[in-house]
Every structure is written in structure tokens, then in C-alpha cells.
Amino acid sequence: MNEGTWIVYGCSPFVCTVEGRIPYLLERYTSVGLNVFPSLFKKCEYWLFNDNGVFTNLVKKNYSGEKLVVNSKLLPEMKMFYFRPGQCVIKNSYIIKPHYIFEGVSEISQHRNGKLLYSNSSVLSAINFALVNGAKRVILVGIDLKSDWGHFYDGERSSKSSHYIEMIRNKILLFRRYIEVLKVNKAADIDIDYVDISEL
Numbered sequence: 001m002n003e004g005t006w007i008v009y010g011c012s013p014f015v016c017t018v019e020g021r022i023p024y025l026l027e028r029y030t031s032v033g034l035n036v037f038p039s040l041f042k043k044c045e046y047w048l049f050n051d052n053g054v055f056t057n058l059v060k061k062n063y064s065g066e067k068l069v070v071n072s073k074l075l076p077e078m079k080m081f082y083f084r085p086g087q088c089v090i091k092n093s094y095i096i097k098p099h100y101i102f103e104g105v106s107e108i109s110q111h112r113n114g115k116l117l118y119s120n121s122s123v124l125s126a127i128n129f130a131l132v133n134g135a136k137r138v139i140l141v142g143i144d145l146k147s148d149w150g151h152f153y154d155g156e157r158s159s160k161s162s163h164y165i166e167m168i169r170n171k172i173l174l175f176r177r178y179i180e181v182l183k184v185n186k187a188a189d190i191d192i193d194y195v196d197i198s199e200l
Helices: 022-028 054-062 121-134 162-177
Strands: 005-009 032-035 047-051 067-070 078-082 087-090 100-103 115-117 137-141 178-182
Touching: 005 121, 022 137, 032 121, 047 054, 054 087, 054 178, 067 121, 100 121, 115 121, 162 178
Parallel strands: 005 032, 005 137, 032 047, 047 067, 067 100, 100 115, 137 178
Antiparallel strands: 078 087
């Protein structure tokens, strides 16, 4: 395992071009899978999600021992017990206990204080999580920030405004003060250095 290097896996169509290499990388590097990624590529160490419904619709039925990194606003969902379709109660205990609960904040956190940068994008919290856990370098796979924001698993395109994408891109660049951030897709629309995936 390469102690100082973490890989953050997103869900862009680029994942399909490197999927044969991913199992090797999951074995070799500390990994954070975002949203749908860990349900399709097992052996991610951490599973980070920020959106309502990800736990209920994905994590519960695809969980295989990943350490869950969860925005505090989603904690009620992680305690929901469905006694009938569409009807549930919120219990006191977690269905799957989270590994790390964070509050989304607007600044980069440099310490394990339960706060991580969040601006409606999981990638920011994932990079910040790696930083507070001592990573020296974060490599982005499947995080391309292209205007035709798509997903590798269904081919669908999401509508993301150019303003939204630019905001995420600029916040990723802020991390360069604290940690090296690299991309494996040369065509990813982020102004960070490239590393060839075959060299990892």
C-alpha cells in the first residue's frame, strides 16, 4: 500500500476506459469511492456520499464492508427502518454504522474535527477527508468536470451549469496549498497535473 497516496473515484464515463486497471489500484492505494462507484467496484476502503437516497437505494443493498463517510445531514436516513414500502420509522441505532460523520463547511479543514469542505459535490469532501487523514497526494479518477456531466454506469447526462462546474474546479485548486492533486484523464477539465494511470 502506498501510504501517502489516496485515489478518489468518481463516476464519469472515463471510468469505462480504465476499468480493467481499477481492481489493481484498489488493492494498492487507499481509496475513496463516491456515490455509485463502490456499489460496482468492490474493495473501496471508504464510501463517501452526500446525497439523500444514496444510502437507502444503494449502500444498504451493496454494502461489503466499506467505511462509510457521511454528511451529518444524512444521519436520519441511516437509521430508517422500512416496515412497509414507503413507510418507515427512524430508530435510535444505525442500520450500518458510519465510520466518519462530517459537517459540510465552506472552508478546507486541516484537522480531523468532524468538518469537511462541501459545496454540493462529493469530490471536495473526499479530497478534504484524504487531507485530514494524512494523505500527501490525491489522484482523481472519474472526476472530469466536463460540461456534458455524465455517468459511466448508465450513460445518462446530468444538467450542471457552467457556473457550478467552475465553482467545483476552483475549490479543487484550493487544495494545492495543502496536498498534491493529480488527474489520470488528460482531458479532464481541471487545471491540475496529469499522471499516467499505467505508472501507478
